[in-house]
Amino acid sequence: MEQPRVTANGNIGPIDSSRIPRYAGAATFARLPRLDEVDRADIAVVGVPFDSGVSYRPGARFGSNHVRESSRLLRPYNPALDISPFERVQVADAGDMAVNPFNINEAIETIQQNALDLTADGTKLVTLGGDHTIALPLLRAASERAGAPVAMLHFDAHLDTWDTYFGAEYTHGTPFRRAVEEGILDTEAISHVGTRGPLYGVKDLEDDRRFGFGIVTSSDVFRQGVDEVIAKLRDRIGNRPLYISIDIDVLDPAHAPGTGTPEAGGITSRELLEILRGMRGMNLIGADVVEVAPAYDHAEITGVAASHVAYDLVSLMADQATTNTTAEER
Numbered sequence: 549m550e551q552p553r554v555t556a557n558g559n560i561g562p563i564d565s566s567r568i569p570r571y572a573g574a575a576t577f578a579r580l581p582r583l584d585e586v587d588r589a590d591i592a593v594v595g596v597p598f599d600s601g602v603s604y605r606p607g608a609r610f611g612s613n614h615v616r617e618s619s620r621l622l623r624p625y626n627p628a629l630d631i632s633p634f635e636r637v638q639v640a641d642a643g644d645m646a647v648n649p650f651n652i653n654e655a656i657e658t659i660q661q662n663a664l665d666l667t668a669d670g671t672k673l674v675t676l677g678g679d680h681t682i683a684l685p686l687l688r689a690a691s692e693r694a695g696a697p698v699a700m701l702h703f704d705a706h707l708d709t710w711d712t713y714f715g716a717e718y719t720h721g722t723p724f725r726r727a728v729e730e731g732i733l734d735t736e737a738i739s740h741v742g743t744r745g746p747l748y749g750v751k752d753l754e755d756d757r758r759f760g761f762g763i764v765t766s767s768d769v770f771r772q773g774v775d776e777v778i779a780k781l782r783d784r785i786g787n788r789p790l791y792i793s794i795d796i797d798v799l800d801p802a803h804a805p806g807t808g809t810p811e812a813g814g815i816t817s818r819e820l821l822e823i824l825r826g827m828r829g830m831n832l833i834g835a836d837v838v839e840v841a842p843a844y845d846h847a848e849i850t851g852v853a854a855s856h857v858a859y860d861l862v863s864l865m866a867d868q869a870t871t872n873t874t875a876e877e878r
C-alpha cells in the first residue's frame with residue numbers, strides 16, 4: 549500500500565487516485581491520511597456512529613462510514629472555491645468516536661469530551677453523524693473552545709427545537725432547544741435553513757421564534773433564490789464564531805433518500821452547496837453532517853451528496869485558515 553502523498557507545502561494529502569484505484573483499500577474521508585499518520589491536523593473529519601436518539605427510521609449509526617465510502621471520488625481541487633484544501637492545510641480522518649448506543653446521556657458526554665480532546669490543539673472538526681442528537685455535545689465543545697456562545701446555521705427540514713419525546717430530553721428532535729437553554733448559542737445569530745413539512749401546531753413556530761431562531765424555509769430558497777438567502781444569512785451572522793449543522797434531510801428525498809425522517813419539497817444538493825459556498829470568509833469554527841441512513845439510500849445518492857457537502861465545509865475552513873493566518877503564523 550502506497551503512503552499518502554506529500555503536497556507542495558509539506559502536508560500529507562490524499563492517496564493518489566491516478567496511481568491507486570479509488571475503489572481499493574479501506575475508506576477514509578476523501579482518501580485522506582488517518583489522524584495517527586500525521587503530526588497534527590488543522591481540520592479533522594471525525595465520525596460519530598450514534599443513532600439512539602431517532603424518532604422514526606433508525607440507521608444513521610452507519611452514516612459515518614457510508615459517507616467515507618461515498619467520498620472516494622472527491623478530487624483534491626475545489627474549482628467552485630478555487631482552493632486545494634488538502635494542500636493548503638493538513639486535513640485528516642480522525643476515525644470514529646466510540647459511543648455507547650444504550651445510554652444517551654453517557655453518549656453525549658463521550659462526544660463532548662472527544663470533541664474537546666480533538667480540538668485541544670486548535671484543530672477544527674467536520675463531524676459525520678450519526679443522528680442529530682450529536683449536535684448538542686458538539687456545540688457545547690465548540691462554544692467552550694470559542695469561549696462564548698456561537699452563531700449557528702442549521703440546515704434541516706425540521707426545527708429540532710421540540711421539548712421532549714416520551715419524556716426524553718435528549719433526542720434528535722430536541723438538540724437546539726437544549727442548546728438555547730444551556731446558553732451555548734448566540735441567539736442574535738441563529739437560523740434554520742430549508743425547513744418545511746407539517747408541524748404539531750403553530751406553537752412549534754412560536755417557541756422557535758422565542759428562542760431567537762430566524763427561519764429561511766425551503767420555499768424561501770425557491771422563491772427568493774440563493775443569492776438573496778446568502779445575503780440575509782451573512783447579514784444575520786456577521787463575523788461571529790459560526791457553527792454549521794447540516795441534517796441531510798434538508799435536501800429533497802430525491803437528493804437524499806437515505807435518511808430517517810424524509811419530507812417532500814426540499815432544496816436540491818446544488819442549492820445547498822451554493823448557499824454553503826456563499827458563506828465563504830465567515831468565521832466557521834465547526835460543522836457537522838448528520839442523519840445519513842444508508843439502509844434507505846439508493847445508488848449512493850445520499851452518501852455522495854453528504855460527502856460533497858462535507859468536502860465544501862472542509863474547503864471553507866481551509867480557505868479561512870489561509871485568509872486569517874499567514875504562513876509564518878502557521
Ligand code: MN
Pocket residue numbers: 704705706795797798809839
Ligand atoms: Mn431533519
Ligand code: MN
Pocket residue numbers: 680704706708720795839
Ligand atoms: Mn435534524
